[in-house]
Amino acid sequence: MAAPETTAAPQAGGTTAQETIDQAGEAMVEFHNVSKIYPGQAAVENLTLSVATGKITVFVGPSGCGKTTSLRMINRMVEPTSGTITVGGRSVATIPAHELRRSMGYVMQQAGLLPHRTVLDNVSTVLRLNKVPRAQARKRSLELLETVGLPASMARRYPNQLSGGQQQRVGVARALAADPPVLLMDEPFSAVDPVVRAELQAELLRLQRELAKTIIFVTHDIDEATLLGDRVAVFATGGRVAQYAPPEEILRAPVDDFVANFVGRDRGFRHLSFSPGGDVPLHPAPTVLPGDAPGGENSTHDAGAAAASRWMLAVDADRRPLGWHAPGASAAGGSTELVPGGSLFHEGDSLRNALDAALSSPSGLGVAVDGAGRVAGVVHAAEVLAAIDAAREGRH
Numbered sequence: 001m002a003a004p005e006t007t008a009a010p011q012a013g014g015t016t017a018q019e020t021i022d023q024a025g026e027a028m029v030e031f032h033n034v035s036k037i038y039p040g041q042a043a044v045e046n047l048t049l050s051v052a053t054g055k056i057t058v059f060v061g062p063s064g065c066g067k068t069t070s071l072r073m074i075n076r077m078v079e080p081t082s083g084t085i086t087v088g089g090r091s092v093a094t095i096p097a098h099e100l101r102r103s104m105g106y107v108m109q110q111a112g113l114l115p116h117r118t119v120l121d122n123v124s125t126v127l128r129l130n131k132v133p134r135a136q137a138r139k140r141s142l143e144l145l146e147t148v149g150l151p152a153s154m155a156r157r158y159p160n161q162l163s164g165g166q167q168q169r170v171g172v173a174r175a176l177a178a179d180p181p182v183l184l185m186d187e188p189f190s191a192v193d194p195v196v197r198a199e200l201q202a203e204l205l206r207l208q209r210e211l212a213k214t215i216i217f218v219t220h221d222i223d224e225a226t227l228l229g230d231r232v233a234v235f236a237t238g239g240r241v242a243q244y245a246p247p248e249e250i251l252r253a254p255v256d257d258f259v260a261n262f263v264g265r266d267r268g269f270r271h272l273s274f275s276p277g278g279d280v281p282l283h284p285a286p287t288v289l290p291g292d293a294p295g296g297e298n299s300t301h302d303a304g305a306a307a308a309s310r311w312m313l314a315v316d317a318d319r320r321p322l323g324w325h326a327p328g329a330s331a332a333g334g335s336t337e338l339v340p341g342g343s344l345f346h347e348g349d350s351l352r353n354a355l356d357a358a359l360s361s362p363s364g365l366g367v368a369v370d371g372a373g374r375v376a377g378v379v380h381a382a383e384v385l386a387a388i389d390a391a392r393e394g395r396h
């Protein structure tokens, strides 16, 4: 793609538009000085921003700051007052709106499915509009349902026979139907409960690893933004972008008080999600097999009284963790009830997960497991903190 024409005006955070494009790699969608002015109010003002091809770009910010308006100007659901938006190097103003919309996937908060059509028909709609023969559209739609994790048996249902999370999955399948290079997602997961939301987020990341679409994702949730975004644009009131950077940078170095406040109080802890936990030393876990008491012959650590005076991790025959024996549980008749364990630290996880494993464990020892869920060792909170310090020094 030819290098786009840009202004050299500095962006928020001190970078020029050209630098932003360079950092973003090849740009799929670009805003050049785009404004949308409603009577008496600027919804978006002088937005200049590049969206990288094949990446997830998140627009995040408080309510009313112009995220949705910016998104909708890409497919001309809203027309800008001034400025230019290009997709794949072409100004969207030169592409008929219906054609443009059909060429992009669009997923919104309430999946927006047609209530009187089956799930299969909802997914097939765009394919049929694009003149794909019925049998082929049906086959492709069934494949897409599988892609988004829905069984083929749901294809005949109507939207009101699905849960909110399932409807959102159908919405994603429908948006992917025409295999569009660009996917616009406007708060697609905000109407579902937190557990389903986490599943849908994980699913989107999995899908994106396979599909590498250019996704523009609007949310007002900073956690969702930093989890999903390759790059995050933090919008402030009036459609001004306060910071546009990778999530790690937004958490580590918010550019001003507005971004720092928006990102919130736990940002130091959340930033640890971006630091690999591989340098945290693993210690042998003090384990004991079921049916054996702490200090018994199958304890890996300390014999007899010494083991009985410390926390011991109960494991099954495959060394998967079951819970903890509190100090005092012994062959001599102490309690054999297991205390539930904390979160597990998986090989390859971040420092955040390592610290959480240590802090959430009743013993103070975070349990590390391998890919098969077997105990690989334990981590100490103090050593995780030392690794955090070392990582910080390495950065500076």
Ligand SMILES: Nc1ncnc2c1ncn2[C@@H]1O[C@H](COP(=O)(O)OP(=O)(O)OP(=O)(O)O)[C@@H](O)[C@H]1O
Binding pocket: 038, 039, 041, 042, 043, 061, 062, 063, 064, 065, 066, 067, 068, 069, 070, 220
């Ligand atoms: N059709 C319209 N007419 C007048 N003002 C509008 C119109 N659409 C949006 N606005 C105003 O423009 C501003 C930006 O709206 P927009 O929906 O883009 O914000 P948002 O960041 O997506 O908000 P939210 O997170 O609440 O969805 C708001 O103040 C809104 O009231």
